[in-house]
Amino acid sequence: MIFLKLKVKDMDISTGKTLVAILHKVDAKKLDLHVSDRIRITKGLKSTIAVLDIANSKKTVPLGSIGLFEEVLKRIKAKDSSNVKIFLEEKPKSLYFIRQKLKGRKLKKEEIESIIKDLVNNNLSQVELTYFISGCFVHGLDLNETVNLTKSIINSGDVLKWNKKIVLDKHCIGGIPGNRTTPIVVSILMAAGYTVPKTSSRSITSPAGTADTMEVLTKVDLNAKQIKKVVTRIGGCMTWGGGVNLAPADDAIIKVERPLSIDSEGNLLSSILAKKGSVGATHVLIDIPIGKTAKVKTREHALHLKREFEKIGNKIGMKILVLITNGSKPIGQGIGPSLEAIDLLYVLKNDSRAPLDLKKKSIELASEMLYFVRAYNSKTKNKSKKYFLDQAKKLLESGAAWNKMRKVIIAQGKKIDNPDKINLAKFHFDYKAKKSGKIISVDNKTISKIARIAGAPEDNAAGIFMYKNTGNKIKKGDTIFRIYAENKTKLKYAKEFLIMLDGIKIK
Amino acid sequence: MIFLKLKVKDMDISTGKTLVAILHKVDAKKLDLHVSDRIRITKGLKSTIAVLDIANSKKTVPLGSIGLFEEVLKRIKAKDSSNVKIFLEEKPKSLYFIRQKLKGRKLKKEEIESIIKDLVNNNLSQVELTYFISGCFVHGLDLNETVNLTKSIINSGDVLKWNKKIVLDKHCIGGIPGNRTTPIVVSILMAAGYTVPKTSSRSITSPAGTADTMEVLTKVDLNAKQIKKVVTRIGGCMTWGGGVNLAPADDAIIKVERPLSIDSEGNLLSSILAKKGSVGATHVLIDIPIGKTAKVKTREHALHLKREFEKIGNKIGMKILVLITNGSKPIGQGIGPSLEAIDLLYVLKNDSRAPLDLKKKSIELASEMLYFVRAYNSKTKNKSKKYFLDQAKKLLESGAAWNKMRKVIIAQGKKIDNPDKINLAKFHFDYKAKKSGKIISVDNKTISKIARIAGAPEDNAAGIFMYKNTGNKIKKGDTIFRIYAENKTKLKYAKEFLIMLDGIKIK
Incomplete structure (x- = not known):
């Protein structure tokens, strides 16, 4: 040599x-x-x-x-x-397969596996990975390729295994500030007796991810062994997915897609389903909010994604329930980890201050999921949708869901579970209506951006509290929202962006 | 702000x-x-x-x-x-155009200009440029796009201007070791009275570029002002293109194409013609050697490239003569800057040691070019091909071409012009025939690789001297080629690669 x-x-x-x-x-x-x-x-x-x-x-x-x-x-x-x-x-063989994909050839199972293996072993450069993503974007991935990509990404890391017939999971194609339904839905599903090993991401471009929010209340960076223990004991968890080696190929792909906002559908689908597959989920609820400033803009696009999810799910042995929801405005009042944690505790504890839109959406999602899996239980298999809506509501309002959340908080490493004891950031600024009228739209992206500049999610007590939302009548001088920040500089930056962006329309 | x-x-x-x-x-x-x-x-x-x-x-x-x-x-x-x-x-607008190209849309003139401008200003990341190259590779560039890309690359840097009706240039789509025809052809064309502002590249993947070879004899890193002066005085030059800001966008594109050996035709064509446009050439000779181990493998491919060159030339006001030549084996005996410099001096000085294949090919290329531009001179416009073949031969054998080369060497900053005074590297190894027979093939890539490992082109006295070539009869023990290296380690590496590669077939 x-x-x-x-x-x-x-x-x-x-x-x-x-x-x-x-x-x-x-x-x-x-x-x-x-x-x-x-x-x-x-x-x-x-x-x-x-x-x-x-x-x-x-x-x-x-x-x-x-x-x-x-x-x-x-x-x-x-x-x-x-x-x-x-x-x-030698140059890795995967470079040859990437070149073939760029030329428009369909890739075989072993070829996709080889690319993902080299990616996970950090043996592909950014430029080489970009050629692969370009090939996927331009020529698309057919059903087999998407299935094989999903499986390869699942196998690129650890896979959690459960000795259960039904394991539930949930995903939201985001873009909506607030909208922290996951912890509530998971608590209801756990209260109904299901196993829900929920791992979530931290925020990348939003003011809070579910992991950031849960981290206000409890520890979230559990390893696979700890997750196993918690879920076995209490039926579920709500941890951070990044603490475990689950579907690691996914992050590298997302990084390269960002500069051009490449939105290859095959990559999107496989990215989401791989995360679900890696935690061993058998039944997955996918929430697709649609709205002008949401990630998915039209009903047609949402319906198309729904069909694709179902087809792939079918091939990888995962049952998928896709729900298309309203994504035209923020949901809940708090935006930012602590503010969202308060909202969800209010809902779970049936506090009168609970935001009703968040409560209603959570109950609906949970009831649809309970209906979806009804056939596995002889007692419920012939029940109607209405039955499960009532059941989800009862599980929430009776405190059963809260009881499950409390157990999760304690099992993972309790920090706090009293919403009145969660501190908000020291400095704040009230954004007031410049005229009287009715709010006809709130731009999701503007609200997210301002909350981020104010410090969310890293400063978990920073963010926005929405006093008013689309549809509300307001008088000149009313506070529409309050920005919270940990120091004056961040508050100043947030205010300056606020002036630049102008995301609330009043008529 | x-x-x-x-x-x-x-x-x-x-x-x-x-x-x-x-x-x-x-x-x-x-x-x-x-x-x-x-x-x-x-x-x-x-x-x-x-x-x-x-x-x-x-x-x-x-x-x-x-x-x-x-x-x-x-x-x-x-x-x-x-x-x-x-x-x-703000993100540059060019990112939007790159995304459009990746989606398959044809790009307009201003859009291509904007991409090349951001590229030259170093305002595109490697990943972003890769998306552009992917788009060009997958969807191709049509005639208009290639023309606009060529023009944009020309305008991305300086453009040399000459007060002449005819300005000649030459390019070879390489891959053939030795094959140093350029300095000989340019000398003949200058001797025939034409203006030839020749700028060449240094080697990237070969054992020597024309600039590396000329640098053995004279200074080559002239700036635009110095080139102008030399060419105005003696009718031509042979310098390094990298010393001048000519078509700088080209290098960045080539770097990103390398990892996957992306060979987008539109990019290849525009890359070559942009370099010619930037030196102000009106008539360009393009040599396409074909052979199993050359860059262009088949006659069909060469003919296709010929048509494309002519079409683009037509659109950018450049007359192009494409010649398809034999690229099946090394041409000349020396491989490496000094060894090739000796070969070309032997040819120009009519030394008996001149390699005849190099001499013959150079005369042919020069005569074809003289025939191509015959119409601009009332005295020669009705002459036959045979006439120009005789003329090229005469210009070379009479010493007129050598006289021009001598002037170029002196004008640019003479180092040496006597082939017998050019030193070769201290250490050498003779590769000998293991059996008697006839050489049936010499692998261009193997010969290039060994010459490079031996030190060429950075060690300009390193390289290979071919005693025998395809078609020659040999006896067991005959030296086929000699490797020259500046130190024992490099010679050792070259020998080890030699054993691994086995690029000479005897039957």
């Missing part, structure tokens, strides 16, 4: 994912290496593959050195000045 | 092109910034746009700091610990 001995330069930088190594151009020449070639780097018995970049200046990487990013240093336990050897590696 | 004040961290790394800045995730949140967002960075009166990346670890970029790559530091004259301000910038 032909190799080079080099001294490590710690580049003091992390790519987030891809394993990158940088050589001086003169060293690269010694093995005739080029940008994007693969090299194997070994230190003692440790070894890894990395994608090569080449430096033209000695400042970046001196001759005789190899610049390594954090991810690579970790893999081979190297430090600045460690001695390593490098070897040329 | 909303901004943040930050302290610069010099990341000590260069991207080569894209302007990149890294923020800690908590700072990014303050302006709700995401990966691939654009920010404007200002220091005093200096200002630039950069593409944002976000660090999760304090190790990469601490809170309150902004990590800047070399390219950005230079633009705003910042150093480690400089204070800068950042503002959110």
Whole structure:
């Protein structure tokens, strides 16, 4: 084997994912290496593959050195000045399959598996992954490809297994501020006796994810073993999916889709269903809110997605219930982790301050799901929709759902469960109506943006409280919403964006 | 305007092109910034746009700091610990056009211009450029798009202008080791009285480019003003194109095409013709060698490219002569800058050691070009092909072409013009025939690879000297070629690759 001995330069930088190594151009020449070639780097018995970049200046990487990013240093336990050897590696076969997809060929099961495997092993560069996403976007993925992609993403990480005939899960194609139905729906379903191992994401572009909100009340970063224990004991959980190695390929794909807002349908579908598959769900509720400023804009698009979800579900052995809901405005009053946590506790504890729209939607979603799985229980299999609506309402209003939530909060590591003891951020600003009339629209995106600038979700006590919403009559000077922020600077930024954006229409 | 004040961290790394800045995730949140967002960075009166990346670890970029790559530091004259301000910038419109191309829409002139302008201003990330190249690859570029892309690339940099009716240029779609016809053809054309402002590339994947070879004899890194002066005085030049800001968009595109060997025809055509347009050429000779291990494999493909070149040439006002030649084996005996320089001096000086295949091909190419432009001269416009073949031969064998080359060498900054005084690398290894017979094939790629591993083109005296080539009869023990290298390690690497590759077939 032909190799080079080099001294490590710690580049003091992390790519987030891809394993990158940088050589001086003169060293690269010694093995005739080029940008994007693969090299194997070994230190003692440790070894890894990395994608090569080449430096033209000695400042970046001196001759005789190899610049390594954090991810690579970790893999081979190297430090600045460690001695390593490098070897040329073959380019991965997956690059050939990516090229085929870009040319319009349908990919086979093994080919998709090979791409996802290299992706998860951080053996594809951003540019290479972009070519794959381009191919999926331009030529689409047919049913078989989407099914195989979904399965590959599921198998790219751990898969939770339960000894149950029915395991429930829920997903919302987001875009609606507030709308924190998940913890309420899960509590009702648990109260009805079902197993619900719910893992959620933290927010990426919204003011709060379900994981951010639950984190106000309890610990959410449980590992697979802890999830197993909690769910086995009390029938469900509400944790953060990122703490477990579930469907890791998904995040890398989302990152590359972002710059051009690439919305390949095949990738969207497989991304959602892979997360559900990885927690072992058998029956999944998918909420698609439609509205001008929601992610899905039209009923036609929502219906199309519904059909696709059902087809794929059918192929991967997962029953899917898609509900199309109103996504024209924020739901609930609080926007931001603590503010949303208060809303959901009010609903679960039947507090008079509970936002009725959030309560109503949660009951509806839960009842539809109970109806969907009715046939598995001989006692309920012939009951009507109305029966389950009443049942969901009863489970909520009797305190049974709250009792389940309380158990979840305690089992995961209780922080707080009294909404009146949740602190809100120190500084606030009231946005007041400039004229009297009726609110005819609230822009979801504007509200989310302002809540984020005010500090949500990282500052969990920051965000927005909506006093008024679409449809409400208002008088000039009435407070429409209040912005909460942890310091004056953030409040100032939020106010400045508020002036720029103008997202509330009054007529 | 909303901004943040930050302290610069010099990341000590260069991207080569894209302007990149890294923020800690908590700072990014303050302006709700995401990966691939654009920010404007200002220091005093200096200002630039950069593409944002976000660090999760304090190790990469601490809170309150902004990590800047070399390219950005230079633009705003910042150093480690400089204070800068950042503002959110709108995403460039070109991203919208790239998305449209990916969706299959034909792009208009202004849209292509906008993409190339942002590319040249380093305002597109690698991922974004990859989406554009994917769109071009999948949907192709029609004639108008290719023409507009070519024009945009030409206008992305400087354009040389000459006060002449005819300005000649030449290009070879490479892949053939040796084959250094350009300096000989240019010398003959100059001797015939034509203006030939020849700029060439340095090698990227081959053992030598024309610029590398000419650099053995004379200075090649002339700027636009110096090129102008030399060409005006003696009728031509042979310089390195990279020393001038000609068609800079081209390099960035090539870099992103490499990982998947994306060979979008529209990009290939526009890349070649843009370089010719930027030096002000009116008549261009394009040599397409065909062969199993050449870039173009079949006659059909070569003929198709010929038609495309002619169509585009027609639209951008450039006359193009495409010649399809034999690309089945190396041409000439030397491979590597110095070895090829010796070959071409032998040919120009009518030395008995001149490789006849190189001489013959050069005369043919030059004579075809003289025939192609015959109509512009009343004295020659009715002459036959045979006449120009005789003329090209005469211009070469009379020493007229050598006289022009000598002038070029002197005008650009003479180093050497005596082939017997050109040194070859200190160490060598003779590759000998293991059996007697006839050489039935020589693999162009293997020969190139070994010459590169031996040190070419950076070690200009390294490379390969071919004693025998396809068609020659040999006896067991005859030297087929000699590898030259500057040190024993490189020679050792070259020998090891030699054993691995086995590129010469004897029968």
